[in-house]
Amino acid sequence: MSSVHAIAHSYTPRWPEKPDAVHAVELRGVGLSIGDQGILNNIDLAIRKATTTAIIGPSGSGKTTLLRCINYLARPTAGEVWVGGQLVGHRERNNRLVPAGERLLRHHRRQTGMVFQKFNLFRNMSILENVAFAPVSSGICTREEANDRARRLVARVGLAHKLDSLPEQLSGGQQQRIAIARALAMEPKVMLFDEATSALDPELSREVLHLMQELAEEGMTMIVVTHEMSFARNVAHEVVFMENGSIYAKAPPAELFSDLAPERVQTFLAA
Numbered sequence: 001m002s003s004v005h006a007i008a009h010s011y012t013p014r015w016p017e018k019p020d021a022v023h024a025v026e027l028r029g030v031g032l033s034i035g036d037q038g039i040l041n042n043i044d045l046a047i048r049k050a051t052t053t054a055i056i057g058p059s060g061s062g063k064t065t066l067l068r069c070i071n072y073l074a075r076p077t078a079g080e081v082w083v084g085g086q087l088v089g090h091r092e093r094n095n096r097l098v099p100a101g102e103r104l105l106r107h108h109r110r111q112t113g114m115v116f117q118k119f120n121l122f123r124n125m126s127i128l129e130n131v132a133f134a135p136v137s138s139g140i141c142t143r144e145e146a147n148d149r150a151r152r153l154v155a156r157v158g159l160a161h162k163l164d165s166l167p168e169q170l171s172g173g174q175q176q177r178i179a180i181a182r183a184l185a186m187e188p189k190v191m192l193f194d195e196a197t198s199a200l201d202p203e204l205s206r207e208v209l210h211l212m213q214e215l216a217e218e219g220m221t222m223i224v225v226t227h228e229m230s231f232a233r234n235v236a237h238e239v240v241f242m243e244n245g246s247i248y249a250k251a252p253p254a255e256l257f258s259d260l261a262p263e264r265v266q267t268f269l270a271a
C-alpha cells in the first residue's frame with residue numbers, strides 16, 4: 001500500500017469523494033470569470049437523484065456555461081462541482097487538493113452525458129457505430145459489448161430499423177434521438193441537455209421532447225436548458241431561472257409558472 005493511501009486513510013477517508021445518497025449534482029459557490037467579467041457568479045445548486053431540473057432564462061444569462069462547468073468543459077474559477085459524490089476536476093495528494101490529471105478528468109466527465117443543439121453525429125459512421133464508438137474508444141467496453149449496448153439503446157429510442165443507416169439518412173429529430181442514445185451509451189449518472197430541440201421544427205421537437213420525458217419518468221437525473229416552457233412546466237421537478245450569470249429564482253414549476261413567481265420571471269415568461 002502506498003504511503004499516500006496510508007496518510008489519506010488516517011486523515012479523512014478519500015477526501016475528494018463524499019458518498020451522497022440524495023444528490024446527483026451539487027454546485028457550491030461556483031463562479032467563472034474571464035478577465036474581470038463575471039460569467040457565472042456564486043452558483044449554489046443541489047440536484048436530487050432521479051429528478052429533472054429545467055434551466056430557463058434570457059440569452060447570455062450563463063445557462064450553457066453552467067452546463068459546461070458541470071462537466072468541466074469549462075473550468076470554474078471559483079467553487080466546487082460535485083457529481084456522483086466526486087469533486088470534479090480534483091484529486092487528493094498528501095492531504096491537499098490538486099487538479100486532476102487528464103485520465104481522472106476523463107473519468108469525471110464520463111459521469112455526465114451531454115446533448116447539444118447541434119447533434120454532431122459522425123457523418124461517415126453508421127448509426128450503430130456512432131453509438132458504440134465512445135464506449136470502445138474510452139476502453140470501458142469491448143467492441144462486442146458496445147455493439148450490444150448500442151443495439152439496445154438505438155431500439156430504446158425507437159430507431160432499431162436505422163442501425164446501418166448514415167446520419168444524413170435520418171431526420172433531425174431522429175439524429176437527435178441517436179445523439180441521446182450515444183450519450184446514454186456511456187452510462188452517465190446525469191444527462192445534460194443544452195437546447196436540444198432548438199434546431200428542430202415543432203413536430204420533430206415533439207418526438208425528442210417525448211423521449212426526454214420518458215427518460216425523466218424512468219428516473220434518469222436530467223438538467224435541461226430549454227425554451228420549451230411546456231416541458232419545464234410538465235416534466236421538470238424544479239425550474240431554475242438564470243439572469244446575468246446568477247440563479248435569480250428556483251422553484252417547482254407550479255410555483256415558478258404562477259403569480260407567486262418574482263415579477264422579473266413573470267415578465268420573461270410573458271414575452
Ligand SMILES: Nc1ncnc2c1ncn2[C@@H]1O[C@H](COP(=O)(O)OP(=O)(O)O)[C@@H](O)[C@H]1O
Nearest residue numbers: 034039057058059060061062063064065066242
Ligand atoms: N469563452 C468565453 N469567452 C468570453 N465570454 C464568454 C465565453 N463563453 C461565454 N461567454 C459570455 O458569457 C455569457 C453567458 O453565455 P452563455 O453561457 O452562452 O449564455 P446562455 O447559454 O444563457 O445564452 C455571455 O455574455 C457570453 O457572451
Ligand SMILES: [Mg+2]
Nearest residue numbers: 063064065194
Ligand atoms: Mg446557451
